[in-house]
Amino acid sequence: MSNPAILDDLYATILSRKGGDPDSSHTARLFHKGRAKIAQKVGEEAVETVIEAMAGTPEKLASESADLLYHLLVLWADAGVQPADVYAILEGRKGVSGIEEKKNRTQT
Numbered sequence: 001m002s003n004p005a006i007l008d009d010l011y012a013t014i015l016s017r018k019g020g021d022p023d024s025s026h027t028a029r030l031f032h033k034g035r036a037k038i039a040q041k042v043g044e045e046a047v048e049t050v051i052e053a054m055a056g057t058p059e060k061l062a063s064e065s066a067d068l069l070y071h072l073l074v075l076w077a078d079a080g081v082q083p084a085d086v087y088a089i090l091e092g093r094k095g096v097s098g099i100e101e102k103k104n105r106t107q108t
């Protein structure tokens, strides 16, 4: 069973942990450690995701991808980025080829 709003739901849970007890919430602990630690975790989870893509199973890749998305959402929450901000960028790119999009980005 899948929930298409799972990223929004998880983001709301993550936001609710701001200022929470670092001893009872992993997310609160990450916020407590600060942006550099959260960004480091995103980097580590990205590397683990790549390793599973190259040498693991689809199941392990999916699991590492979930860890990566969770930590990325914590980073967005810490930096004041809403999932809707990212969705809007993706929406704006719909129908534009990747090559065209790169050209537009390097011109601005």
Ligand SMILES: N=c1c2ncn([C@@H]3O[C@H](COP(=O)(O)OP(=O)(O)OP(=O)(O)O)[C@@H](O)[C@H]3O)c2ncn1[C@@H]1O[C@H](COP(=O)(O)O)[C@@H](O)[C@H]1O
Binding pocket: 010, 013, 014, 017, 024, 025, 026, 027, 028, 066, 067, 070
């Ligand atoms: N999706 C996740 C999620 N994915 C991964 N993790 C945690 O991320 C941690 C990654 O493990 P690591 O050993 O890499 O990290 P670490 O233990 O911080 O070690 P260091 O790198 O800091 O040394 C594990 O403790 C995982 O449990 C998550 N923790 C929480 N969530 C979601 O966030 C919600 C709120 O969680 P709490 O804030 O803990 O209540 C949960 O209900 C879940 O839905």
